[in-house]
Structures are given as structure tokens and as C-alpha cells.
Amino acid sequence: MKPPPKNFFSHLSLELGNLFFPPTCSICNAPNTDFLCKHCLGLLQQSCYPHGHFISRFGDLVFCSSRYTKEASLLIASLKYHRNYPAAQWIAKLIYPLLESTIPYSRLQDSVFIPVPLSLQKKFSRGYNQCELMVDVLSRMTGLPKDFQSLKRHTIFVDRDQIGRSRKERENNLSCQFEWVGRKTYPSVLLIDDICTTGKTLFECRQAIQKSNPQCFVQPIVFAHPEG
Ligand SMILES: [Zn+2]
Known part of the structure; x- marks a missing residue:
């Protein structure tokens, strides 16, 4: 046999x-x-985002791949909450043409990918950062380096009295702060997030990067944004 x-x-x-x-x-x-x-x-x-970019409420020019449609939100949710890891590849594939069409090659070749970090508490409870998975794929597709260590996120309560507040109030009472803890400096950072609503997180990340690297060009890039 x-x-x-x-x-x-x-x-x-x-x-x-x-x-x-x-x-x-x-x-x-x-x-x-x-x-x-x-x-x-x-x-x-x-559902390509019109013109591939928008200006956030905080004044940043954000490159964006998709409108935040039902399909985009379900794709993000499957990656973020259901450990559907291949979704990162599909999101990266949808972001990739944006990199080629909007960022000059001379800038692109000097760039490093940095994902918007999760706080330690959230990374511990979820087990992974979905933006890191997206960056893994984008880094492989472009051959550009990635850095998961230099930008850290701290989540702090604005005040300590949370008793009797609703969940939404408690969440609104959180403040996200970012800090550059890396020793390297980069000429250009491609800052990657899955979704952008107001742009506050991207703004805070850019501020933290440029506080330690004033010459660094930071380009926020997201998969989805609710149009208008
Ligand atoms: Zn289907």
C-alpha cells in the first residue's frame, strides 16, 4: 500500500x-x-474616500482609503473584536494604492510605518493591536521598515471619581496621551490607524512624535472615516 x-x-x-x-x-x-x-x-x-484624503477637526491632512460604510465597519470589527486576522491583509490591500498614488517616492523611501498604539491595558485584554497587524502587511508589501516600540500610549483618568457615571461618561473621562520613548529619529513617519472619527488620536500621536523629533514629517493614514 x-x-x-x-x-x-x-x-x-x-x-x-x-x-x-x-x-x-x-x-x-x-x-x-x-x-x-x-x-x-x-x-x-x-466606497473609496473622495479624493483619498480629508482635513481632520485638528487640522491634519489625513489620507483615507474608504468611507465608513457598513461593510468597512464590519471588516474592522471582524479584525478588532473577532480575531479575524486575514482582515488585516484585506484592509492593507485597500490602503496600498493610496500610498502609491499620494506619497512622492522620494518621501516614501525615507519613511517608517508606525501604528497607533493601544494602551498596555487594552493590548493585554485584547491580546493584539489590529493596527500592528495592518502595518505588518503594509511593511511586507512595500519593503518599508516598521517600528512598534517607539510610540507608547498612556490611558489616564481625568479625575478619579468614576462612581455613579455611565459607561459613556466614564469613557469620555479618559484621556489618551502618547509619548515617544524611542532613541531613533526618522525623517518621515507613516502613522497608521484603522478608523478616524474626529482625528484627536492622530493629532496627539503626531504631537508626541514631533515633540521628540521636530524635523519628522508625519503622515496620518487610515482605512476608514465617516464622510462629512
Ligand atoms: Zn459578502
Whole structure:
């Protein structure tokens, strides 16, 4: 009797897995053999952010790939809360054309990717930073370096009296502070986040980077932003 082919058992376990848990689209859950069905991928590709950028409430020019549609929000949520790691690849693939079309090559080749960091508490409870996963893919796609260590986030309470406050009030009472703890300086940083609402986080990150690296050019880049 011939021995089974080399990948026989891995194929068998995949087939059995597919039998009991048929693959579905990560956004709409329709039966599908790919991570996203054609319909959802089409909707994501059509939801390009107008002109690829916006000015945040804090005055930063932010490059943005997608409008914050239902599909974009579900893709982010699947990565952020459901450990659906391949979503990082799809988000990075949607961001990538933006890098090529908006950033001059001379600047791009001097740049380093830095993800917006999570606080230690949040990274510990979630187990990973979804922006680091996105940066891993973008760094592989472009060949540009990445730095996960130099920018740190501290989450502090504005005051200590949280008893009797609603969850929303308690969250509003948090202040995010960032600090550059790295020894290196960079001429250009591509600051990556999954979603931007007001732009406060990106602004605070840029301030922290430029406090220690005044000459550093910081370009915030996000996957999604609610238009208008
Ligand atoms: Zn779908």
C-alpha cells in the first residue's frame, strides 16, 4: 500500500473543517470560498474616500482609503473584536494604492510605518493591536521598515471619581496621551490607524512624535472615516 501523499492529512482536516464549518464571507456570512464574497469586495472597492484624503477637526491632512460604510465597519470589527486576522491583509490591500498614488517616492523611501498604539491595558485584554497587524502587511508589501516600540500610549483618568457615571461618561473621562520613548529619529513617519472619527488620536500621536523629533514629517493614514 502506498503511503498517503505529503499533504494528505492537512487536506483531509481542511475538507472536514469545511464540511462542518463551511467557509463564509467575513462581512455578510454568505457561503463563499474566499474571505470576502464578490459582492462585499465590490462594495468596499466602490466606497473609496473622495479624493483619498480629508482635513481632520485638528487640522491634519489625513489620507483615507474608504468611507465608513457598513461593510468597512464590519471588516474592522471582524479584525478588532473577532480575531479575524486575514482582515488585516484585506484592509492593507485597500490602503496600498493610496500610498502609491499620494506619497512622492522620494518621501516614501525615507519613511517608517508606525501604528497607533493601544494602551498596555487594552493590548493585554485584547491580546493584539489590529493596527500592528495592518502595518505588518503594509511593511511586507512595500519593503518599508516598521517600528512598534517607539510610540507608547498612556490611558489616564481625568479625575478619579468614576462612581455613579455611565459607561459613556466614564469613557469620555479618559484621556489618551502618547509619548515617544524611542532613541531613533526618522525623517518621515507613516502613522497608521484603522478608523478616524474626529482625528484627536492622530493629532496627539503626531504631537508626541514631533515633540521628540521636530524635523519628522508625519503622515496620518487610515482605512476608514465617516464622510462629512
Ligand atoms: Zn459578502
